[in-house]
Amino acid sequence: MISCTKKKPEQFVCDMIIYFVRQVEKGAPTCSHNGVKKQIDLAANSGDFTGKEGQEFLFYPDDSMSLKAKRVPVVGLGKKDLSRETFRKAGGVASRQALQGKAGTLLVVVPVELAFQAGDMAECLAEGLVLGSYQFLKYKKEDEGEKPGKIAKISFYSPKHATAVRRGMHQGLISGRCGNQVRNMANEPGNLWTAVDFALYAKSLALKPRLSCKVLGEKELKRLKMGGLLGVNQGSSQPARLVILEYRTGKKVPTLLLVGKGLTFDSGGISLKPGKGMDRMKYDMCGGAAVMAAMEGVAEEQPENVDVVCIVPSTDNMPGPSALKPGDVITIYGGKTVEVLNTDAEGRLILADALAYGVEKFKPDAVIDLATLTGAVVVGLGHHRTGLLTNDDDLSSSLLAAGERSGEPLWRLPLGREYTKQLESNVADLKNIGGPAGGTITAAAFLEEFVGDAVWAHLDIAGTAWDFTEKSYVPKGASGIGARTLLELIRAWK
Numbered sequence: 001m002i003s004c005t006k007k008k009p010e011q012f013v014c015d016m017i018i019y020f021v022r023q024v025e026k027g028a029p030t031c032s033h034n035g036v037k038k039q040i041d042l043a044a045n046s047g048d049f050t051g052k053e054g055q056e057f058l059f060y061p062d063d064s065m066s067l068k069a070k071r072v073p074v075v076g077l078g079k080k081d082l083s084r085e086t087f088r089k090a091g092g093v094a095s096r097q098a099l100q101g102k103a104g105t106l107l108v109v110v111p112v113e114l115a116f117q118a119g120d121m122a123e124c125l126a127e128g129l130v131l132g133s134y135q136f137l138k139y140k141k142e143d144e145g146e147k148p149g150k151i152a153k154i155s156f157y158s159p160k161h162a163t164a165v166r167r168g169m170h171q172g173l174i175s176g177r178c179g180n181q182v183r184n185m186a187n188e189p190g191n192l193w194t195a196v197d198f199a200l201y202a203k204s205l206a207l208k209p210r211l212s213c214k215v216l217g218e219k220e221l222k223r224l225k226m227g228g229l230l231g232v233n234q235g236s237s238q239p240a241r242l243v244i245l246e247y248r249t250g251k252k253v254p255t256l257l258l259v260g261k262g263l264t265f266d267s268g269g270i271s272l273k274p275g276k277g278m279d280r281m282k283y284d285m286c287g288g289a290a291v292m293a294a295m296e297g298v299a300e301e302q303p304e305n306v307d308v309v310c311i312v313p314s315t316d317n318m319p320g321p322s323a324l325k326p327g328d329v330i331t332i333y334g335g336k337t338v339e340v341l342n343t344d345a346e347g348r349l350i351l352a353d354a355l356a357y358g359v360e361k362f363k364p365d366a367v368i369d370l371a372t373l374t375g376a377v378v379v380g381l382g383h384h385r386t387g388l389l390t391n392d393d394d395l396s397s398s399l400l401a402a403g404e405r406s407g408e409p410l411w412r413l414p415l416g417r418e419y420t421k422q423l424e425s426n427v428a429d430l431k432n433i434g435g436p437a438g439g440t441i442t443a444a445a446f447l448e449e450f451v452g453d454a455v456w457a458h459l460d461i462a463g464t465a466w467d468f469t470e471k472s473y474v475p476k477g478a479s480g481i482g483a484r485t486l487l488e489l490i491r492a493w494k
């Protein structure tokens with residue numbers, strides 16, 4: 001779908017050729033192509049185009065220009081310092097142009113004349129193009145005549161740094177696809193994406209080299225005494241699953257464990273949520289989707305220096321006749337008891353089983369869980385940053401860096417005994433809510449009780465999994481957050 005070409009833009013036949021230019025202090029932006037530069041001058045003189053970030057204009061080349069494309073969009077990169085995010089956003093703008101113009105084949109002219117790493121530039125342009133061209137049209141009848149645009153082939157042209165550009169472009173393609181894969185799972189409605197669908201998806205991934213899959217059903221969950229996942233599942237008419245995917249290099253390398261909340265619909269259970277906006281709770285499985293899509297990326301890239309295991313505990317949270325009730329006591333894998341005072345604090349219950357089991361079984365060198373865990377993180381950080389809570393400063397730095405590089409920024413919040421104390425129960429080892437104060441932290445403090453001495457980080461993506469910061473490459477609906485950060489972390493793994 002993406003490749004590099006040695007053909008010059010003048011020789012390349014396609015639907016659309018895309019140029020990227022910087023805004024300058026005075027006058028019109030410059031461009032490597034003389035004919036295109038003339039058009040930019042015209043647009044700039046008319047006041048329509050300055051090259052501002054996010055700005056674009058489109059022209060239709062005539063024969064005199066010898067560009068063999070119907071349309072040529074020119075995308076502004078702004079005048080601020082260039083960053084990876086600049087190119088990702090520009091890729092997003094370009095992809096929107098392509099979809100609007102129903103362009104199936106694109107030529108991207110990589111602006112390697114700019115002072116920025118060519119590999120990073122190509123990576124982020126590719127990523128922005130792939131993420132920006134995402135559409136979820138599965139459940140819409142196709143309009144007669146009004147077919148939506150679809151990008152079939154993207155070619156990159158770069159007169160310099162061919163190796164770096166090729167490598168970057170390939171990486172951008174993989175992480176872009178990963179993000180889109182998260183969106184595909186997350187955008188499925190609760191009735192059509194259940195625990196069983198997570199299991200089926202994992203099984204299909206396991207066909208790839210070095211990947212294997214194991215799915216635990218009701219019988220095994222009972223045998224293993226996973227009272228968290230089984231407890232939350234009690235009110236449902238759908239069976240629960242604990243889905244495990246393992247990427248094994250076969251070498252003596254560290255193991256990274258990824259755990260994702262796969263709550264396919266969160267009604268709140270007996271502690272029912274208000275009706276307004278409850279439909280959004282189909283996205284409560286975004287953590288699970290993120291870790292699974294990350295595994296797909298790992299399988300694609302086949303790293304040699306790390307084994308990766310992923311666990312997704314999955315069920316919906318429904319108020320059926322056998323549902324958990326406030327006051328019930330359940331036993332998590334490993335034996336700790338929990339007094340369930342609010343059945344809507346269910347994510348931590350299913351994650352507790354998965355974390356306790358994963359840490360014991362796989363003895364990982366690091367554990368990262370992703371979950372749409374608390375509304376409180378939206379109050380604290382809004383929709384612009386994922387909450388990061390961890391017991392390890394090195395893992396914290398690595399994750400913060402990976403988030404920065406992938407355009408999915410994180411912000412660290414504290415943990416501590418004071419917060420853990422809020423979870424003391426009169427009847428059991430713990431209660432599942434810590435009161436209204438510091439809700440994101442007490443939720444993480446709850447999880448911390450189940451990871452033992454493991455190096456662990458928790459990402460609360462409740463504010464970023466949908467309604468994430470408005471950007472050209474982030475569509476309505478699920479943002480697809482998390483998988484690209486994990487992939488970035490694994491790429492930088494030492």
Ligand code: BES
Nearest residue numbers: 342344345347372373374375376433462
């Ligand atoms: N899935 C929700 C968290 C959530 C809320 C995500 C809003 C996105 C938007 C989670 O299961 C939940 O209901 N958490 C409760 C916890 C409370 C009962 C302690 C919450 O945040 O209200």
Ligand code: MN
Nearest residue numbers: 266344345346
């Ligand atoms: Mn809930």
Ligand code: ZN
Nearest residue numbers: 263266284347
């Ligand atoms: Zn939930």
